[in-house]
Amino acid sequence: MSDEEIGRGLVRGDEQCLALAHRRWSRLVHTLAARVLGDAREAEDVTQQVFLSAWRGRAGYRPERGPVPAWLVGIARRKTADALTARTRRLDLVAAAGAALQTAVTAQGDPERVLDRIVVTRELARLPRDQRDVLTLAFFGDLTQVQIAHRTGLPLGTVKSHARRGLQRMRRGLAAEG
Known part of the structure; x- marks a missing residue:
C-alpha cells in the first residue's frame, strides 16, 4: 500500500491503515524523540502519543499538503517539545521541594x-x-x-x-x- 493510500485510509478511519503507518514509521518517530529526549523509555511514550494524536486528529490531515511521514514528524516534534516542557516542570518541582525541605531543616x-x-x-x-x-x-x-x-x-x-x-x-x- 502506498503512502498516499495509507493517508487516505487514515482520514477515512481505517484502523488497518493506522497499524500499517505504525509499522512503517514508528521507528522514525521513536528515533527522533530519543535523539531529542535522550531517554528511550520516554521516546516510547512520545511515539505512542504521536500515533494516538494522529488517529484522533486524522480528519485534519490533508494529503495534498504533505506525505504521512512528514505529518507524523510534525506531530512528533510537538509531542517531544511537550515532553521536554513536562520534564522541566518536574525538575522545577523537585528543586523547589528540595529547597523547601533544606530550608526547613536548616531553619532549626x-x-x-x-x-x-x-x-x-x-x-x-x-x-x-x-x-x-x-x-x-x-x-x-x-x-x-x-x-x-x-x-x-x-x-x-x-x-x-x-x-x-x-x-x-x-x-x-x-x-x-x-
Missing part, C-alpha cells in the same frame, strides 16, 4: 546558615534555567553529575559545562555583593 539550626542559604538561593534564581536545574539537583538533590545526566537526559559533558558555568556565575555574583 544556625542563623548564619539560614542567611547563607537565602543568598545562595537568590543567586541560583538568577542563573539560566539549565544551569540552575543542574546545580539544584547537585546540591539540594545530592546527585552526582552522572546521575543528573541520567535523570535529565542531558549528555554528561553538558551537565558538567552547566555546573561549571553556573558556579562561575554564582561566584561572580556573590563577589560583586561582597
Whole structure:
C-alpha cells in the first residue's frame, strides 16, 4: 500500500491503515524523540502519543499538503517539545521541594546558615534555567553529575559545562555583593 493510500485510509478511519503507518514509521518517530529526549523509555511514550494524536486528529490531515511521514514528524516534534516542557516542570518541582525541605531543616539550626542559604538561593534564581536545574539537583538533590545526566537526559559533558558555568556565575555574583 502506498503512502498516499495509507493517508487516505487514515482520514477515512481505517484502523488497518493506522497499524500499517505504525509499522512503517514508528521507528522514525521513536528515533527522533530519543535523539531529542535522550531517554528511550520516554521516546516510547512520545511515539505512542504521536500515533494516538494522529488517529484522533486524522480528519485534519490533508494529503495534498504533505506525505504521512512528514505529518507524523510534525506531530512528533510537538509531542517531544511537550515532553521536554513536562520534564522541566518536574525538575522545577523537585528543586523547589528540595529547597523547601533544606530550608526547613536548616531553619532549626544556625542563623548564619539560614542567611547563607537565602543568598545562595537568590543567586541560583538568577542563573539560566539549565544551569540552575543542574546545580539544584547537585546540591539540594545530592546527585552526582552522572546521575543528573541520567535523570535529565542531558549528555554528561553538558551537565558538567552547566555546573561549571553556573558556579562561575554564582561566584561572580556573590563577589560583586561582597
